[in-house]
Amino acid sequence: MKKMVALIFSCIVLLGMLAGCGEKTQEDIIEELGENIKNMTGYKAEATMTLETGKDPQQYVVEIWHKNPNYYRVALNNANKDQSQIILRNDEGVFVLTPALNKSFRFQSDWPENNSQVYLYESLVNDILMDPERIFTANDEHYVFQTKTNYTNKNLQQQEITLNKKDLTPVSAKIMDVELKVLVNVEFEDFELNASFNEGDFDMDRNMTGAQLESLPAMAQESDEPLVVSFPMYVPDGTVLNDSKEVNIEDGKRVILTYTGDQDFTLIQQKSRVQQASTPMHITDGEPVDLGFTVGALTSEAQTKSINWSYDGVDFFLASKDLSTEEMISIARSVYGTEVK
Numbered sequence: 175m176k177k178m179v180a181l182i183f184s185c186i187v188l189l190g191m192l193a194g195c196g197e198k199t200q201e202d203i204i205e206e207l208g209e210n211i212k213n214m215t216g217y218k219a220e221a222t223m224t225l226e227t228g229k230d231p232q233q234y235v236v237e238i239w240h241k242n243p244n245y246y247r248v249a250l251n252n253a254n255k256d257q258s259q260i261i262l263r264n265d266e267g268v269f270v271l272t273p274a275l276n277k278s279f280r281f282q283s284d285w286p287e288n289n290s291q292v293y294l295y296e297s298l299v300n301d302i303l304m305d306p307e308r309i310f311t312a313n314d315e316h317y318v319f320q321t322k323t324n325y326t327n328k329n330l331q332q333q334e335i336t337l338n339k340k341d342l343t344p345v346s347a348k349i350m351d352v353e354l355k356v357l358v359n360v361e362f363e364d365f366e367l368n369a370s371f372n373e374g375d376f377d378m379d380r381n382m383t384g385a386q387l388e389s390l391p392a393m394a395q396e397s398d399e400p401l402v403v404s405f406p407m408y409v410p411d412g413t414v415l416n417d418s419k420e421v422n423i424e425d426g427k428r429v430i431l432t433y434t435g436d437q438d439f440t441l442i443q444q445k446s447r448v449q450q451a452s453t454p455m456h457i458t459d460g461e462p463v464d465l466g467f468t469v470g471a472l473t474s475e476a477q478t479k480s481i482n483w484s485y486d487g488v489d490f491f492l493a494s495k496d497l498s499t500e501e502m503i504s505i506a507r508s509v510y511g512t513e514v515k
Contacts (some may be wrong), residue, residue: 215336217242218369273385279471280454290323412436439494
């Protein structure tokens with residue numbers, strides 16, 4: 175009888191050991207994630223990004239290509255607004271392309287290394303690796319990490335990153351505010367690790383031309399409707415609208431809003447037009463900046479910061495000597511009701 179009990183006990187211990195062998199510890203996963211980033215040659219991914227920062231959710235289809243060490247192509251498309259953009263990085267610099275307007279900006283920038291990027295796998299993994307206070311949980315199919323983020327907008331403080339148990343590829347990423355309300359949700363529908371690329375996949379001219387062929391109807395439709403002036407929903411305390419001026423220009427009207435007080439700034443807007451020249455505007459001191467609904471160009475010259483962006487058929491230019499970068503982005507975001515400060 176004792177031998178049988180001992181045999182049963184040994185079997186239970188053995189079964190427990192075998193079951194335990196299949197479960198990875200957090201340390202195992204962290205080590206494997208580090209190896210994935212170190213050894214991968216690149217990836218292709220498709221995702222849906224939903225912004226919950228405005229009155230109504232806005233949804234974007236995002237296509238992400240990354241070729242090690244530093245080639246990137248991120249295409250964002252909002253079908254409801256005929257709004258598509260491409261963020262491109264190659265040996266010549268970083269580009270923000272708006273194909274339907276034949277408009278492009280060029281930066282000498284270290285993007286995407288300067289901030290967290292919710293749709294880039296290596297950025298999500300690095301946020302996991304670099305946060306010693308991360309929270310880890312697991313279920314039958316996924317590993318889930320809650321970590322801190324590194325965004326210019328300090329309200330985007332926390333994120334929840336879900337990974338496939340099988341190969342540690344991304345399932346979703348949710349960016350949350352201090353109250354853990356989800357502001358940005360990215361769902362990955364497809365992810366191919368160590369994908370192959372063709373010559374010219376990261377070339378600026380080829381990407382601009384290819385995207386324009388797909389958006390020819392949008393390029394041809396320049397609305398004759400009058401410009402509807404948009405006012406920022408967020409204005410810093412101690413600053414008020416001092417003047418609103420309409421100026422006639424060659425192809426329409428330009429509206430200049432001047433805000434004065436503790437922190438002066440100017441917001442200029444006019445109808446978007448398809449640019450005749452395709453040469454990128456070269457900006458030596460600037461960065462692509464995520465405004466939620468679109469990608470803008472943040473620049474600094476002679477102590478004056480400015481942000482250029484186009485959205486829903488309107489070009490915007492925001493400039494100030496007094497505002498911080500975070501305040502500039504907050505004002506720009508709030509023009510379309512996506513302020514999350």
